[in-house]
Amino acid sequence: MDDEIPDLVDIGGSAHPPDVPSDSTPLRKVPITIVTGYLGAGKTTLLNHILTANHGKKIAVILNAEFGNTADIEKALTVSQNNQSSTEWIPLANGCICCSVKDSGVAALESLVERQRDFDYILLETTGVADPGNIAPMFWLDEGLGSSIYLDGIVTVVDAKNILRSLDEPIPNELPASETDKEAPLTPDERHHHQSPLLTTAHLQISHADVIILNKADLISEPDLSDIGSRIFSINSLARLFCTTHSRIDELSGTVLDLNAYSTFPNTHSPHFSLKGHSHLDPTISTLTLPLRAIDPQELPVLQDWLETLLWEAEDRQEGQLRKYEIHRTKGLVLITDGTIRVVQGVRDIFEIIQPPTPGDGTDDGEASKQQGRIVLIGRNLDLVSGAGPIPFTS
């Protein structure tokens, strides 16, 4: 819809939610994990697994109903603790939290938290055809306004049996809204765009994920599973990847819960999957890693400027005729010469450079000193990124 084109918003200066519990903080922000994935991939199975696992948390679960626009729909909210759950109905302004007018979904969740503060985690299952690219900015934009919730991470459940077909042979109504909602005839450039490898919903769900659960491992052979893992890894090398049967993950904290995916840099070492030659590369979306040398604190504005050019130019070109590259997700670990670090977090054109909250060093495993500074980009046609100007601070 025309009126939903997001404005460019620079929230670079805003503070990130503290995830360190503090007695002096009157209202602790409640983390929310978004669980997405194609129809039937195993999202509800994952939520049920989490609800019955022993994590000591009191979790509120919202199962999103069908993709649709029914106004004033109510959602079943299940609150579960120690294997005891109760269900109540909460009103949500719009049928689908992902496609609802920006912020109203977040507002509904905030009012939920304010009315009922006796849970400490929210899990939200999105419909099978949602574009998670809309979700994170929704939470981000709200953050500066003193939100009572924060986005902990996006978990994408992938159906191992069907994922390759979803990536390779999209049927028209599987396309994300941005591809199908166009009413005007295609321009020559758009026609050209449509001849390039198709961007499917599966691509979007994988490219925006912080954690990918490759589920239904029981239905395919080991070698096939390994191939699929490598293909997914080629799309998003930043996400943690787990193979599961019935979405079963033994240790939940740090794997699907408590990720702090928007305030830390992940340890991306993936022992199980690697890019074994070019055969596993995805033609549509890939991950590009730019190594960074340690930079002086005074050089940070240069990095900020470069990221603006990189992310906003790409967006400009998309609005104009020339569609060159597209960046869906940006994460960066910036080592500063004074020994501190910064973390870069971006979704599409919105990004921020943050100094991670103490304690901790900004990485999810507390090992920044052992890591190389780098900017990691996930998107399309990333070989064209250098066209946005010289990349500063490359090591």
Ligand SMILES: Nc1nc2c(ncn2[C@@H]2O[C@H](COP(=O)(O)OP(=O)(O)OP(=O)(O)O)[C@@H](O)[C@H]2O)c(=O)[nH]1
């Ligand atoms: N064989 C097999 N079946 C599974 C596995 N995980 C889930 N299923 C089954 O797959 C079906 C769909 O699982 P759900 O958890 O409902 O999937 P979902 O992603 O929530 O589905 P929607 O809400 O319809 O999008 C159910 O019948 C599950 O029992 C698995 O690892 N292996």
Ligand SMILES: [Zn+2]
């Ligand atoms: Zn479900």
